[in-house]
Amino acid sequence: MSFFPTALENLIDQFAALPGIGKKSAQRLAFYVLSQPDEAAQRFADAITDAKRNVHCCRVCQNLTDEEVCSICRSERREKGQICVVSEPRDVLSIERGREYNGTYHVLHGALSPMNHVGPDDIRIKELLVRVAENDVEEVIMATNPDTEGEATAMYIARLLKPFNVKVTRLAYGIPVGSNLEFADDATLNRAIEGRTEM
Numbered sequence: 001m002s003f004f005p006t007a008l009e010n011l012i013d014q015f016a017a018l019p020g021i022g023k024k025s026a027q028r029l030a031f032y033v034l035s036q037p038d039e040a041a042q043r044f045a046d047a048i049t050d051a052k053r054n055v056h057c058c059r060v061c062q063n064l065t066d067e068e069v070c071s072i073c074r075s076e077r078r079e080k081g082q083i084c085v086v087s088e089p090r091d092v093l094s095i096e097r098g099r100e101y102n103g104t105y106h107v108l109h110g111a112l113s114p115m116n117h118v119g120p121d122d123i124r125i126k127e128l129l130v131r132v133a134e135n136d137v138e139e140v141i142m143a144t145n146p147d148t149e150g151e152a153t154a155m156y157i158a159r160l161l162k163p164f165n166v167k168v169t170r171l172a173y174g175i176p177v178g179s180n181l182e183f184a185d186d187a188t189l190n191r192a193i194e195g196r197t198e199m
Helices: 006-016 023-035 038-054 089-097 125-134 148-164 186-194
Strands: 079-086 103-107 139-142 167-170
Touching: 006 023, 023 038, 079 089, 079 125, 089 103, 103 125, 125 148, 139 148, 148 167
Parallel strands: 079 103, 079 139, 139 167
Antiparallel strands: none
Protein backbone atom coordinates (compact mmCIF):
# COMPACT_ATOMS: atom_id res chain seq x y z
CA MET A 1 0.00 0.00 0.00
CA SER A 2 1.40 3.41 -1.00
CA PHE A 3 1.37 6.29 1.46
CA PHE A 4 2.01 8.89 -1.26
CA PRO A 5 0.03 10.12 -4.25
CA THR A 6 0.88 8.38 -7.54
CA ALA A 7 2.57 11.49 -8.98
CA LEU A 8 4.87 11.72 -5.95
CA GLU A 9 5.66 8.01 -6.12
CA ASN A 10 6.57 8.44 -9.79
CA LEU A 11 8.86 11.37 -8.95
CA ILE A 12 10.57 9.34 -6.21
CA ASP A 13 11.04 6.42 -8.63
CA GLN A 14 12.63 8.73 -11.21
CA PHE A 15 15.11 10.09 -8.67
CA ALA A 16 15.81 6.56 -7.38
CA ALA A 17 16.71 5.49 -10.92
CA LEU A 18 19.66 7.94 -10.92
CA PRO A 19 23.09 6.41 -10.19
CA GLY A 20 24.10 6.63 -6.53
CA ILE A 21 20.63 7.65 -5.34
CA GLY A 22 18.87 5.25 -2.99
CA LYS A 23 15.20 5.24 -2.01
CA LYS A 24 15.67 7.52 1.03
CA SER A 25 17.70 10.08 -0.94
CA ALA A 26 15.13 9.93 -3.73
CA GLN A 27 12.38 10.71 -1.24
CA ARG A 28 14.34 13.68 0.16
CA LEU A 29 14.93 15.05 -3.35
CA ALA A 30 11.29 14.60 -4.32
CA PHE A 31 10.06 16.35 -1.16
CA TYR A 32 12.58 19.15 -1.75
CA VAL A 33 11.32 19.68 -5.31
CA LEU A 34 7.71 19.78 -4.06
CA SER A 35 8.61 22.33 -1.38
CA GLN A 36 10.02 24.75 -3.97
CA PRO A 37 7.98 27.58 -5.48
CA ASP A 38 6.38 26.73 -8.82
CA GLU A 39 8.90 28.92 -10.70
CA ALA A 40 11.89 27.11 -9.16
CA ALA A 41 10.41 23.67 -9.90
CA GLN A 42 9.70 24.77 -13.48
CA ARG A 43 13.30 26.04 -13.89
CA PHE A 44 14.52 22.63 -12.70
CA ALA A 45 12.28 20.81 -15.18
CA ASP A 46 13.27 23.21 -17.98
CA ALA A 47 16.98 22.67 -17.25
CA ILE A 48 16.56 18.91 -17.68
CA THR A 49 14.56 19.29 -20.90
CA ASP A 50 16.95 21.92 -22.28
CA ALA A 51 20.05 19.82 -21.55
CA LYS A 52 18.48 16.72 -23.08
CA ARG A 53 17.42 18.64 -26.18
CA ASN A 54 20.62 20.66 -26.78
CA VAL A 55 23.60 18.68 -25.45
CA HIS A 56 25.14 16.17 -27.84
CA CYS A 57 28.55 14.75 -28.78
CA CYS A 58 31.23 16.90 -30.39
CA ARG A 59 31.74 15.89 -34.00
CA VAL A 60 35.52 15.64 -33.41
CA CYS A 61 36.23 14.34 -29.88
CA GLN A 62 32.83 12.96 -28.79
CA ASN A 63 32.82 15.11 -25.63
CA LEU A 64 29.53 16.72 -24.66
CA THR A 65 28.78 20.11 -26.18
CA ASP A 66 25.88 22.27 -27.31
CA GLU A 67 27.67 23.21 -30.56
CA GLU A 68 28.85 21.13 -33.50
CA VAL A 69 32.47 21.25 -32.29
CA CYS A 70 33.37 21.74 -28.61
CA SER A 71 35.46 24.63 -27.29
CA ILE A 72 38.53 22.44 -26.68
CA CYS A 73 38.60 21.16 -30.26
CA ARG A 74 38.05 24.71 -31.60
CA SER A 75 40.83 26.25 -29.50
CA GLU A 76 43.92 27.36 -31.39
CA ARG A 77 45.96 27.09 -28.17
CA ARG A 78 45.51 23.33 -27.89
CA GLU A 79 48.19 20.89 -29.05
CA LYS A 80 46.32 19.07 -31.83
CA GLY A 81 49.00 16.37 -32.12
CA GLN A 82 48.10 14.95 -28.70
CA ILE A 83 44.89 13.06 -27.96
CA CYS A 84 44.04 11.99 -24.43
CA VAL A 85 41.58 9.08 -24.52
CA VAL A 86 39.14 8.94 -21.58
CA SER A 87 36.15 6.73 -20.79
CA GLU A 88 33.57 9.36 -19.82
CA PRO A 89 32.98 13.12 -20.29
CA ARG A 90 33.49 13.71 -16.54
CA ASP A 91 37.09 12.41 -16.96
CA VAL A 92 37.83 15.43 -19.17
CA LEU A 93 36.88 17.70 -16.25
CA SER A 94 39.20 15.77 -13.92
CA ILE A 95 42.20 16.22 -16.22
CA GLU A 96 41.38 19.86 -16.99
CA ARG A 97 41.30 20.64 -13.25
CA GLY A 98 45.05 19.92 -13.13
CA ARG A 99 45.76 22.66 -15.71
CA GLU A 100 48.81 20.75 -16.98
CA TYR A 101 47.51 19.01 -20.10
CA ASN A 102 47.15 21.16 -23.20
CA GLY A 103 46.24 18.63 -25.88
CA THR A 104 42.87 17.43 -27.14
CA TYR A 105 40.63 14.60 -25.95
CA HIS A 106 38.66 11.66 -27.22
CA VAL A 107 35.74 10.40 -25.13
CA LEU A 108 34.86 6.72 -25.55
CA HIS A 109 31.57 6.85 -23.60
CA GLY A 110 32.35 3.60 -21.82
CA ALA A 111 34.93 0.83 -21.59
CA LEU A 112 35.11 -2.69 -22.97
CA SER A 113 33.28 -5.05 -20.65
CA PRO A 114 32.33 -8.49 -22.01
CA MET A 115 30.54 -9.28 -18.73
CA ASN A 116 28.20 -6.31 -19.35
CA HIS A 117 27.96 -7.02 -23.10
CA VAL A 118 29.94 -3.87 -24.03
CA GLY A 119 32.10 -4.54 -27.07
CA PRO A 120 34.21 -2.38 -29.42
CA ASP A 121 31.17 -1.33 -31.46
CA ASP A 122 29.38 -0.03 -28.35
CA ILE A 123 31.95 2.69 -27.58
CA ARG A 124 33.56 5.40 -29.73
CA ILE A 125 36.69 3.56 -30.91
CA LYS A 126 36.02 3.88 -34.67
CA GLU A 127 35.85 7.67 -34.38
CA LEU A 128 39.27 7.69 -32.69
CA LEU A 129 40.82 5.58 -35.44
CA VAL A 130 39.41 7.94 -38.08
CA ARG A 131 40.89 10.94 -36.24
CA VAL A 132 44.33 9.35 -36.04
CA ALA A 133 44.22 8.27 -39.70
CA GLU A 134 43.11 11.66 -41.02
CA ASN A 135 45.15 14.01 -38.82
CA ASP A 136 48.77 14.58 -37.90
CA VAL A 137 48.60 12.89 -34.48
CA GLU A 138 51.91 12.29 -32.69
CA GLU A 139 50.75 10.80 -29.38
CA VAL A 140 47.68 9.08 -28.01
CA ILE A 141 47.54 9.06 -24.20
CA MET A 142 45.42 6.27 -22.76
CA ALA A 143 43.72 7.71 -19.66
CA THR A 144 41.10 5.04 -19.06
CA ASN A 145 40.54 3.90 -15.47
CA PRO A 146 43.13 1.57 -13.92
CA ASP A 147 40.60 -1.24 -13.48
CA THR A 148 40.08 -4.43 -15.50
CA GLU A 149 37.79 -2.80 -18.08
CA GLY A 150 39.98 0.30 -18.44
CA GLU A 151 43.15 -1.77 -18.88
CA ALA A 152 41.50 -4.05 -21.44
CA THR A 153 40.22 -1.02 -23.37
CA ALA A 154 43.65 0.67 -23.34
CA MET A 155 45.42 -2.48 -24.57
CA TYR A 156 42.82 -3.11 -27.28
CA ILE A 157 43.08 0.46 -28.62
CA ALA A 158 46.90 0.38 -28.44
CA ARG A 159 46.87 -2.72 -30.67
CA LEU A 160 44.55 -1.03 -33.17
CA LEU A 161 46.81 2.04 -33.30
CA LYS A 162 50.04 0.10 -34.04
CA PRO A 163 49.74 0.37 -37.87
CA PHE A 164 49.47 4.19 -37.63
CA ASN A 165 53.02 4.63 -36.22
CA VAL A 166 51.72 6.90 -33.49
CA LYS A 167 53.21 6.98 -29.99
CA VAL A 168 50.77 5.37 -27.52
CA THR A 169 51.33 6.09 -23.83
CA ARG A 170 49.49 5.20 -20.62
CA LEU A 171 48.96 7.39 -17.58
CA ALA A 172 51.45 6.60 -14.83
CA TYR A 173 50.22 4.92 -11.67
CA GLY A 174 51.69 5.19 -8.24
CA ILE A 175 51.50 6.39 -4.69
CA PRO A 176 49.16 9.37 -4.19
CA VAL A 177 50.86 12.56 -3.04
CA GLY A 178 50.54 12.97 0.72
CA SER A 179 49.94 9.30 1.50
CA ASN A 180 52.13 6.74 3.29
CA LEU A 181 53.72 3.65 1.73
CA GLU A 182 52.36 1.43 4.49
CA PHE A 183 48.79 2.06 3.25
CA ALA A 184 49.50 1.30 -0.42
CA ASP A 185 48.38 -2.07 -1.78
CA ASP A 186 50.78 -4.41 -3.59
CA ALA A 187 49.48 -3.62 -7.08
CA THR A 188 49.87 0.13 -6.52
CA LEU A 189 53.41 -0.29 -5.17
CA ASN A 190 54.37 -2.50 -8.12
CA ARG A 191 53.00 0.06 -10.59
CA ALA A 192 54.84 2.84 -8.80
CA ILE A 193 58.14 0.97 -9.03
CA GLU A 194 57.59 0.09 -12.72
CA GLY A 195 56.68 3.71 -13.54
CA ARG A 196 59.55 5.34 -11.64
CA THR A 197 61.23 8.36 -13.28
CA GLU A 198 64.72 9.79 -13.09
CA MET A 199 65.27 12.72 -10.72
